[in-house]
Amino acid sequence: MTSRREDIVVPETVEPIRDARNVSSVELVGGIFLIVAGILPWWVLLGLFHKQLSEVITVSVLGLYVFVVFETFAVFFLAGLGRLSFPDKFLHWLGGATVGEVAGLLYYVIKHFEK
Numbered sequence: 001m002t003s004r005r006e007d008i009v010v011p012e013t014v015e016p017i018r019d020a021r022n023v024s025s026v027e028l029v030g031g032i033f034l035i036v037a038g039i040l041p042w043w044v045l046l047g048l049f050h051k052q053l054s055e056v057i058t059v060s061v062l063g064l065y066v067f068v069v070f071e072t073f074a075v076f077f078l079a080g081l082g083r084l085s086f087p088d089k090f091l092h093w094l095g096g097a098t099v100g101e102v103a104g105l106l107y108y109v110i111k112h113f114e115k
Contacts, residue, residue, distance in 0.1 A: 027083065034074045038067035058112050065105050072098045 023031075041063060072094060079085045079091060086094075 016027075022085075027078075030077075031074065034070050038070035039063075041066055058109065061105060061108060065101055068101065078090060 043063075075086075075094065076082065076091065079086055
């Protein structure tokens with residue numbers, strides 16, 4: 001049996017995601033540059049200081065820190081252009097967390113060089 005037109009339930013329309021936008025070639029190249037600029041120094045420093053485990057750990061932490069800082073700048077940059085939308089409180093927290101990472105890194109480096 002066929003149902004009548006009144007019996008057919010029409011699903012509600014779903015709003016499209018407002019934050020999804022097409023990425024221009026400039027933004028794509030900029031994003032790739034930020035990723036490479038964050039990873040490349042780590043690889044170079046690992047190649048230079050591969051003799052002791054403590055040096056490898058120090059260079060790895062330093063490379064990870066550089067990568068995180070570059071990616072944080074990328075988030076701020078894209079949020080400033082309106083390509084990403086985050087609440088202001090989150091961006092303030094992200095900036096504070098990035099600055100707060102310096103304390104842990106500084107402690108580890110000073111502990112490493114005291115030996």
